[in-house]
Amino acid sequence: MASEPGKVIFLNGASSSGKSTLARHLQSILPEPFWHFSIDHFIDSGMLPSARIRSGEFPWKGMRESFFDGFHRCLPSLIEAGNNLIVEHIIETEPWRQRLQDLLGHHDVFLVGVHCPVEELERRERERGNRPIGDARRDFEVIHTFCGYDFEADSTRPLEETAQELLVAWQYRQPDRVVRFKPLAFL
Numbered sequence: 001m002a003s004e005p006g007k008v009i010f011l012n013g014a015s016s017s018g019k020s021t022l023a024r025h026l027q028s029i030l031p032e033p034f035w036h037f038s039i040d041h042f043i044d045s046g047m048l049p050s051a052r053i054r055s056g057e058f059p060w061k062g063m064r065e066s067f068f069d070g071f072h073r074c075l076p077s078l079i080e081a082g083n084n085l086i087v088e089h090i091i092e093t094e095p096w097r098q099r100l101q102d103l104l105g106h107h108d109v110f111l112v113g114v115h116c117p118v119e120e121l122e123r124r125e126r127e128r129g130n131r132p133i134g135d136a137r138r139d140f141e142v143i144h145t146f147c148g149y150d151f152e153a154d155s156t157r158p159l160e161e162t163a164q165e166l167l168v169a170w171q172y173r174q175p176d177r178v179v180r181f182k183p184l185a186f187l
Contacts (some may be wrong), residue, residue: 005080005082019088025160035084113157150173153165
């Protein structure tokens with residue numbers, strides 16, 4: 001059993017904002033091992049009955065909330081076992097932000113807002129072809145309205161520069177800070 005909990009770099013950004021690219025680059029430069037953990041990894045692993053969801057046999061709408069709640073609840077277990085995580089996620093709602101605050105608030109979490117202009121998000125979304133058109137805009141309009149961040153990244157800047165700046169900010173973080181996933185009103 002690990003003697004101390006892991007640390008977290010939590011990337012919150014719209015669909016197609018560059019979270020995965022940034023996470024992979026961070027993994028390659030961080031001075032200690034970090035897991036890259038995301039919803040996409042769950043989906044890509046085949047854990048969901050995707051074909052049956054697509055056919056309508058299992059309605060995603062009825063499964064969605066418990067799926068995300070399960071993802072959120074996995075995080076403290078992984079951290080408490082001593083794993084360092086780079087979590088990439090879209091904190092879609094204020095209740096999700098609060099749930100994550102409740103689950104992770106006593107851990108060393110460095111919250112990063114990953115930003116990208118909406119026109120670029122939509123271009124990336126179209127090029128990817130594996131996301132519903134419109135998700136990026138919907139995320140863009142909402143997700144950064146109820147979170148304060150330890151660091152803000154612009155994914156249109158050069159990746160190496162952004163990652164290095166984030167790494168420096170993370171290394172100088174204050175892990176004993178009390179408030180995590182702080183609402184903007186408390187900034």
